Amino acid sequence: MGAAGDEEPMQAQSQSGCPERIFVSVRLRPLNEKEIARNDVSDWECINDSTIIYRNNLSVAERSMYPTSYTFDRVFSCDCTTRKVYEEGAKEVALAVVSGINSSVFAYGQTSSGKTYTMIGITEYTMSDIYDYIEKHKEREFVLKFSAMEIYNESVRDLLSADTSPLRLLDDPERGTIVEKLTEETLKDWNHLKELLSTCEAQRQIGETSLNETSSRSHQILRLTVESSACEFIGNDPSSLTATVNFVDLAGSERASQALSAGTRLKEGCHINRSLLTLGTVIRKLSKGRNGHVPFRDSKLTRILQSSLGGNARTAIICTLSPARSHVEQSRNTLLFASCAKEVTTNAQINIVMSDKALVKHLQRELSRLENELRGSGPVFVTPDSVSVLREKDLRIEKLEKEVDELTMQRDLARTEVENLLRGAGKGSAESPPAGLDHQYPRLRVRSSWDFENLNIETQNMIPHCIDISVRSSDTSPCSDGHSSSDENFFPLPSLEENILKTKCNEQDEVSVPSFVGTDLHQEEIEEQNDENADVYKNVGCVQMGKGTTGYTDLKKSEPSLNKDRDLNMTSVDINPATSGVAETEDEDEQCGESRSTTLKEQNELNNIILDSVTPSTVEPSPWRPEKYTPTPSILNLTRSRSCKACLMTSYSPDWFENDEKVVSTPPIVFEKDFTGRPRGLEIKVSALKYAADTEISSTNESQTSARSSSFDDLKSQNVVTPEVAENNGTSARTSFLSYKLKRSSRL
Numbered sequence: 022m023g024a025a026g027d028e029e030p031m032q033a034q035s036q037s038g039c040p041e042r043i044f045v046s047v048r049l050r051p052l053n054e055k056e057i058a059r060n061d062v063s064d065w066e067c068i069n070d071s072t073i074i075y076r077n078n079l080s081v082a083e084r085s086m087y088p089t090s091y092t093f094d095r096v097f098s099c100d101c102t103t104r105k106v107y108e109e110g111a112k113e114v115a116l117a118v119v120s121g122i123n124s125s126v127f128a129y130g131q132t133s134s135g136k137t138y139t140m141i142g143i144t145e146y147t148m149s150d151i152y153d154y155i156e157k158h159k160e161r162e163f164v165l166k167f168s169a170m171e172i173y174n175e176s177v178r179d180l181l182s183a184d185t186s187p188l189r190l191l192d193d194p195e196r197g198t199i200v201e202k203l204t205e206e207t208l209k210d211w212n213h214l215k216e217l218l219s220t221c222e223a224q225r226q227i228g229e230t231s232l233n234e235t236s237s238r239s240h241q242i243l244r245l246t247v248e249s250s251a252c253e254f255i256g257n258d259p260s261s262l263t264a265t266v267n268f269v270d271l272a273g274s275e276r277a278s279q280a281l282s283a284g285t286r287l288k289e290g291c292h293i294n295r296s297l298l299t300l301g302t303v304i305r306k307l308s309k310g311r312n313g314h315v316p317f318r319d320s321k322l323t324r325i326l327q328s329s330l331g332g333n334a335r336t337a338i339i340c341t342l343s344p345a346r347s348h349v350e351q352s353r354n355t356l357l358f359a360s361c362a363k364e365v366t367t368n369a370q371i372n373i374v375m376s377d378k379a380l381v382k383h384l385q386r387e388l389s390r391l392e393n394e395l396r397g398s399g400p401v402f403v404t405p406d407s408v409s410v411l412r413e414k415d416l417r418i419e420k421l422e423k424e425v426d427e428l429t430m431q432r433d434l435a436r437t438e439v440e441n442l443l444r445g446a447g448k449g450s451a452e453s454p455p456a457g458l459d460h461q462y463p464r465l466r467v468r469s470s471w472d473f474e475n476l477n478i479e480t481q482n483m484i485p486h487c488i489d490i491s492v493r494s495s496d497t498s499p500c501s502d503g504h505s506s507s508d509e510n511f512f513p514l515p516s517l518e519e520n521i522l523k524t525k526c527n528e529q530d531e532v533s534v535p536s537f538v539g540t541d542l543h544q545e546e547i548e549e550q551n552d553e554n555a556d557v558y559k560n561v562g563c564v565q566m567g568k569g570t571t572g573y574t575d576l577k578k579s580e581p582s583l584n585k586d587r588d589l590n591m592t593s594v595d596i597n598p599a600t601s602g603v604a605e606t607e608d609e610d611e612q613c614g615e616s617r618s619t620t621l622k623e624q625n626e627l628n629n630i631i632l633d634s635v636t637p638s639t640v641e642p643s644p645w646r647p648e649k650y651t652p653t654p655s656i657l658n659l660t661r662s663r664s665c666k667a668c669l670m671t672s673y674s675p676d677w678f679e680n681d682e683k684v685v686s687t688p689p690i691v692f693e694k695d696f697t698g699r700p701r702g703l704e705i706k707v708s709a710l711k712y713a714a715d716t717e718i719s720s721t722n723e724s725q726t727s728a729r730s731s732s733f734d735d736l737k738s739q740n741v742v743t744p745e746v747a748e749n750n751g752t753s754a755r756t757s758f759l760s761y762k763l764k765r766s767s768r769l
């Protein structure tokens with residue numbers, strides 16, 4: 022224990038909040054008269070300040086059971102004064118109360134071992150030192166409050182009150198166990214305290230036993246509460262420190278046989294032993310690390326002293342021993358208890374009570390500190406994560422833009438090729454196409470479409486205008502139908518259409534043109550041999566038309582002028598491999614719309630090409646033909662897909678388009694009504710396939726849509742003359758005638 026008045030070390034230690042062990046000391050009293058009278062001998066000896074040994078010779082069996090040496094924080098021999106015991110064994114703990122730390126000093130031992138003798142001295146010395154401390158610290162204001170209680174036969178009694186009725190124990194979440202209605206006297210001065218101490222002594226239950234004429238029959242708890250201003254701890258804030266120090270004089274364990282107790286004494290002895298047993302259990306459990314349940318509530322004693330035994334308190338236990346051999350067993354039990362107690366730790370802290378004003382000040386300082394920390398931490402809105410996300414988005418945008426450019430280029434290239442082919446076809450005779458060109462264009466892939474199985478010669482003449490340019494990928498990617506099931510409905514191009522196309526086809530071009538003859542639904546393809554353009558092939562194959570969406574009908578209704586364009590769109594290029602016949606989705610009618618608006622101009626242009634191809638005299642260089650791109654040989658599959666046919670059905674005629682819309686919902690009725698000779702199932706397919714492109718388109722990159730939109734805007738700005746416009750302007754009667762044929766052929 023520290024020297025008296027060394028409050029600074031105590032303060033520092035308590036502020037750390039570190040666990041600290043209970044300070045355990047052993048005080049050995051001298052043999053009393055009765056013990057001497059019966060020739061009892063002293064078997065215990067303090068060999069130094071911390072070690073006490075059992076001096077009697079133990080048998081072999083006893084040596085294995087009982088230790089002969091015990092070490093504690095401090096041991097006091099029988100010649101030690103209570104003053105020394107206080108100074109070295111209790112003062113530091115007891116005076117912690119002036120620093121705002123709860124403390125407790127216990128006296129534990131068998132009856133007549135000197136507990137009361139020791140605690141009376143400890144209490145007085147402590148009180149005296151507290152008053153001395155207050156006297157030395159005039160800068161602080163102190164308020165001392167004193168209360169006293171006893172636990173007699175497991176009942177709590179107020180020692181400062183004449184009322185001996187038991188007091189209730191209450192549980193407070195902050196303060197722990199509270200003794201209800203316990204008298205608390207504010208000390209006026211030292212004399213006042215002395216009076217109160219006298220009152221307690223007079224009130225306490227004392228009985229005579231064979232071992233002690235003035236045996237304490239209850240556990241006594243004297244409590245001094247010290248409230249003090251805390252300016253020396255936390256500046257000038259009007260906070261206060263509040264702590265209590267408990268002086269606990271326990272009743273002594275006793276053997277009924279030794280104490281010769283009976284009746285009331287026996288009953289008292291049972292309660293005493295029972296509560297001490299609980300205390301011992303609590304200490305033992307606490308010494309093992311608080312694992313499991315600690316039975317604090319099993320006795321009033323442990324319940325009241327709970328915080329002192331293992332909570333927010335600093336605790337010192339003075340175990341008193343009788344050196345007499347006759348009490349060796351009780352002494353061993355006391356030493357065992359002391360050995361457990363020294364393993365128990367508490368967590369003493371300074372108890373600061375802040376006023377409202379001090380609390381506000383404290384919170385303001387804390388707020389200011391946190392604000393400074395935030396300012397010092399730099400901008401908080403732009404996190405590394407957000408920066409990386411933005412960078413990633415930028416890269417993605419850049420990539421998409423490149424893809425748009427590339428696709429636009431490929432599209433223009435494909436158009437150029439188509440234009441060349443169609444123009445060449447236009448120059449040829451539709452009725453008498455050149456023959457014998459198969460050998461000249463071995464790679465020309467021609468496909469037949471199921472929907473032309475019943476075409477007559479008039480319809481066949483319109484083939485060039487109905488060409489669906491399916492730019493195919495040579496691979497089997499989702500954008501390809503090169504060898505996929507989408508090729509099922511193509512068959513070899515008969516001489517008429519094939520030759521027409523071949524007149525303009527480059528040898529490296531792979532063209533798929535629907536045949537107008539034959540009813541075979543199977544396809545045959547002349548596989549293209551040239552792989553050198555595979556990349557172009559593939560890339561172009563990814564050029565899709567628009568994105569199928571809803572709103573198609575709404576668009577038509579709200580913008581009639583666009584409907585015509587849309588009609589034209591549907592007759593035009595379907596640069597979608599998947600639309601070659603297989604993608605017959607049930608809900609295709611729901612997948613039209615947005616993409617059509619984005620492909621209007623493109624489709625119009627292709628229709629224009631188609632018309633131009635059959636009106637060579639009026640052909641003008643296509644305004645949208647990319648000047649910078651020379652129509653390089655590329656492998657193109659000029660195919661006529663089902664969707665193309667479906668588009669043709671609505672070409673050039675809003676009425677037809679409307680009918681076609683109806684067909685979407687009720688295809689058999691409309692088709693059977695208008696075209697009785699057509700198999701019913703085909704019309705259904707046609708109406709469905711009309712939107713097949715959109716179905717496919719929906720899976721494509723949306724960036725293409727924007728690319729197309731911009732491209733078509735360019736076309737618009739170049740005043741591209743659509744067939745419909747041409748009709749309206751009367752520029753070509755032949756164009757109108759061909760438009761009509763186109764519609765007829767597509768409906769068939």
Ligand SMILES: Nc1ncnc2c1ncn2[C@@H]1O[C@H](COP(=O)(O)OP(=O)(O)OP(=O)(O)O)[C@@H](O)[C@H]1O
Binds near residue numbers: 049050053139271
């Ligand atoms: N260290 C001591 N030096 C001299 N006398 C002592 C000492 N300790 C105790 N005594 C004497 O022993 C007797 C019993 O002491 P005390 O009443 O303090 O024991 P106790 O442990 O409180 O017993 P109980 O538990 O029965 O109350 C007293 O007469 C006391 O004066």
